Each structure stands twice: as structure tokens, then as C-alpha cells.
Amino acid sequence: MSKLIDKGKTVFMNTYAQFPLVIDRGEGVYVFDNNGNKYLDFVAGIAVNSLGYKNDKLEKELTMQLSKLTHCSNLYWNEPAIEAAELLVESSKLDKVFFSNSGAEAVEGAMKLARKYAKKYLGKNKIEIITMKNSFHGRTYGAVTATGQTKYQKGLDPLLPGITYCDFNNIESLKNAINDNTCAVLLEPIQGEGGIKPANKQYLKDVRKICDDNNLVLIFDEVQCGVGRTGEMFAYMLYDVKPDIVALAKGLGAGVPIGAVIANEKVAEGFCPGDHATTFGGNPLVCTAAKVVLQELNKGNILNNVREQGKYLRKKLNEIKDKYDFVSDVRGHGLMLGIECSIPVKEIIAKCIEKGLLLVGSGTNVIRFVPPLVISSEEIVEGISIIGEVLDEII
Numbered sequence: 477m478s479k480l481i482d483k484g485k486t487v488f489m490n491t492y493a494q495f496p497l498v499i500d501r502g503e504g505v506y507v508f509d510n511n512g513n514k515y516l517d518f519v520a521g522i523a524v525n526s527l528g529y530k531n532d533k534l535e536k537e538l539t540m541q542l543s544k545l546t547h548c549s550n551l552y553w554n555e556p557a558i559e560a561a562e563l564l565v566e567s568s569k570l571d572k573v574f575f576s577n578s579g580a581e582a583v584e585g586a587m588k589l590a591r592k593y594a595k596k597y598l599g600k601n602k603i604e605i606i607t608m609k610n611s612f613h614g615r616t617y618g619a620v621t622a623t624g625q626t627k628y629q630k631g632l633d634p635l636l637p638g639i640t641y642c643d644f645n646n647i648e649s650l651k652n653a654i655n656d657n658t659c660a661v662l663l664e665p666i667q668g669e670g671g672i673k674p675a676n677k678q679y680l681k682d683v684r685k686i687c688d689d690n691n692l693v694l695i696f697d698e699v700q701c702g703v704g705r706t707g708e709m710f711a712y713m714l715y716d717v718k719p720d721i722v723a724l725a726k727g728l729g730a731g732v733p734i735g736a737v738i739a740n741e742k743v744a745e746g747f748c749p750g751d752h753a754t755t756f757g758g759n760p761l762v763c764t765a766a767k768v769v770l771q772e773l774n775k776g777n778i779l780n781n782v783r784e785q786g787k788y789l790r791k792k793l794n795e796i797k798d799k800y801d802f803v804s805d806v807r808g809h810g811l812m813l814g815i816e817c818s819i820p821v822k823e824i825i826a827k828c829i830e831k832g833l834l835l836v837g838s839g840t841n842v843i844r845f846v847p848p849l850v851i852s853s854e855e856i857v858e859g860i861s862i863i864g865e866v867l868d869e870i871i
């Protein structure tokens with residue numbers, strides 16, 4: 477195994493701090509390394525593998541589509557894309573879809589659409605986008621500028637002009653950031669990379685009202701918290717606040733790379749043919765994956781499971797908090813949960829991996845729990861018992 481990793485180190489750019497693990501295959505909520513070791517997966521490819529591994533329906537539909545047509549470009553229509561877009565429109569209660577290839581690209585598309593719409597209908601000086609401190613929106617230039625954390629922006633100057641930041645969950649800070657040139661507000665209903673920090677319910681309602689009062693486009697980045705992760709199809713449904721644009725990716729393809737921008741009719745008018753495009757976006761293969769994910773979620777069982785198991789995992793995490801002084805908070809929604817610790821979590825995560833549990837950090841000293849949406853209570857018990865063993869060793 478280490479020979480393979482050594483080879484990897486010679487051929488890859490030095491961008492990732494990777495664990496010394498070569499993942500070979502997956503089944504259900506477990507993955508296996510290339511030595512045959514089994515790991516319970518509370519990471520799910522960072523909130524991506526929503527249906528778990530080797531999902532029968534996904535495998536069957538993708539195999540069928542693969543043998544038929546993988547790609548044809550957006551010069552032509554394809555049926556899986558139309559069906560996936562229709563499912564997104566129905567489930568989001570928004571009107572128009574653009575398919576991207578990743579989360580960052582979905583955020584780029586959302587910001588471009590907001591500016592196009594605002595310049596066209598509200599005045600050509602309407603270019604400023606307000607985003608939140610501690611947010612994360614991706615690594616392309618626009619998305620990394622929108623990201624309200626300087627650690628991701630170091631050495632990249634000059635960043636995209638026209639983006640300002642305000643404090644998350646602080647309505648006065650947003651009010652103070654608005655000026656005559658503001659066109660949009662972009663936020664994650666639950667900050668994912670920033671340490672699993674959910675918006676307060678009243679705050680999101682107030683943000684919506686401020687956007688309405690000031691003619692601002694409200695964009696939700698649901699790349700991490702969308703597509704069933706919270707127990708609702710979209711996190712904004714949990715808050716009962718509808719955005720003008722939502723950006724999706726991660727769980728939408730259950731491991732196949734696809735993102736989407738969905739907008740209401742009015743704002744979607746901002747784009748005309750030629751304004752935005754991507755070669756791979758919406759190809760029949762990736763849209764088949766999105767179609768299967770949305771059909772499976774629409775059946776309701778998986779969303780019910782997220783609510784039920786999310787509640788159960790939270791209860792178990794609260795028991796951990798009660799037992800260990802250095803665990804200071806449990807937060808999140810559905811199966812997007814985090815525990816905040818007063819000690820660095822790197823060692824805890826490394827020891828859990830050694831014992832067969834995959835976990836990922838987030839923000840500062842937060843352990844994040846984003847398992848496949850199909851996880852069972854037995855599997856939660858198994859994971860929690862490994863964490864308990866590791867915490868007992870550490871204290």
C-alpha cells in the first residue's frame with residue numbers, strides 16, 4: 477500500500493494532506509482499503525455518497541446509461557437531463573435549472589446570474605454581493621472570494637472585486653453592509669466547512685425580508701446541506717424561507733460529479749443564450765445519477781431515515797458531550813452534525829481511522845458527522861462506540 481502512496485506523491489500536486497489510506501471499494505455505509513480493511517464511513521466522501529455505496533438502483537441505471545450515451549454536449553437535448561431538471565424544479569418549488577460539474581461552479585453560476593439579473597433589471601451599478609464571514613463556497617476565483625475565510629485566499633490576490641462580508645447570524649451586520657450597489661446576499665443555511673454552524677430561524681426570515689425590501693437576490697449555497705442532508709429535500713424547507721437561487725452539488729449525484737443552480741422565473745431571466753455554459757454540465761450520465769437520487773429521496777423513506785437517525789445520532793453525541801468535559805457543543809440538523817471540542821480533533825480522527833471509523837474535521841476543533849443518508853441505528857451505535865473508545869484513551 478505504501479508503495480502506491482509513494483508513487484502518488486511523485487505524480488500529484490501537493491494540494492491535499494491525505495491520510496495514508498487507499499480506498500478500494502464500498503458497500504452500504506462501509507468502505508474497504510486495498511488491504512481489505514473495513515471502515516465504517518461517517519464522512520461519505522464529504523457529504524457526497526448520499527445513497528451509500530453500491531446502491532443497486534444507481535448501479536443499474538448508470539450501467540444502462542453508460543452503454544447508451546455518456547455525453548453529447550449542450551448543443552443538443554438529452555432525456556436524463558430534462559427529467560433530472562424537472563425533478564429539481566418540482567422538489568425545490570423554484571423554476572429553472574442550470575447543471576454544473578461541482579459545487580464551486582454552482583456558486584459561480586449563482587453569482588453570475590445574480591449580477592446579470594441585477595444589472596439588466598435594477599441598474600448597471602448593481603454588482604456587489606454580500607457573503608458571510610466563516611463561510612465556504614469553493615476554490616474557483618469567484619467562489620474563493622465569496623468564501624469569508626482569509627486562510628483560503630492567501631497568495632491569490634487580486635480576488636474578484638465587488639464582494640463584501642458581514643457577520644453570520646447577525647442581522648445588523650447585514651443591514652450595515654448593504655449599499656446602493658448591492659445586488660445579492662449569498663449564504664449557507666448551515667455553514668459546513670466553517671464548523672457546522674446553522675443559521676438561526678428568525679435570522680434567515682429577516683434576511684429574506686431585507687432582501688425583499690431592498691430588491692436583493694437571495695442565494696443559498698446548499699452544496700453541503702441540500703439534497704436531503706437535513707431531513708428535508710433542501711435545508712431552506714426546514715427554515716420555511718425560500719431563496720431566489722439555490723446552489724447544489726455533493727449529494728445530488730451520490731458520488732457522480734454534478735452540481736446545479738436553480739432559480740425562480742424572475743431571476744432566471746437574467747441569463748440569455750451565450751451568457752453561461754459548461755461542456756460537461758448536464759450530460760446524460762451524471763443526470764441519470766441525479767435523477768435516481770431525487771427519485772429515491774422523493775419516495776420519503778430516506779428523508780424519514782435522516783430525521784430519525786439524525787435525532788438518534790444527536791442524542792448519542794449529547795451523551796458524549798455529557799461524559800467528556802472537552803466536548804463543548806453538539807449542533808447541526810439531520811445527518812449534518814458536529815461536535816465542538818476544546819482540544820485539537822486531528823488526533824481523535826486519526827485514532828478513529830485506526831479503529832475502523834472514518835470521520836472528518838470542520839472549522840476549528842469540530843468533528844463533523846455526515847454519513848450516508850441510509851445509515852441505520854446499529855451502524856450509529858458501532859461508530860459511537862469507536863469514538864468512545866478513542867476518547868477514553870485520549871483523556
Ligand SMILES: Cc1ncc(COP(=O)(O)O)c(C=O)c1O
Pocket residue numbers: 578579580581583612613614615664668669697698699700701725726
Ligand atoms: C457549502 C459549500 N459550497 C461550495 C463547496 C464547493 O464544492 P466543490 O468542492 O464541489 O467545488 C463546498 C465544498 O465543500 C461547500 O461545502
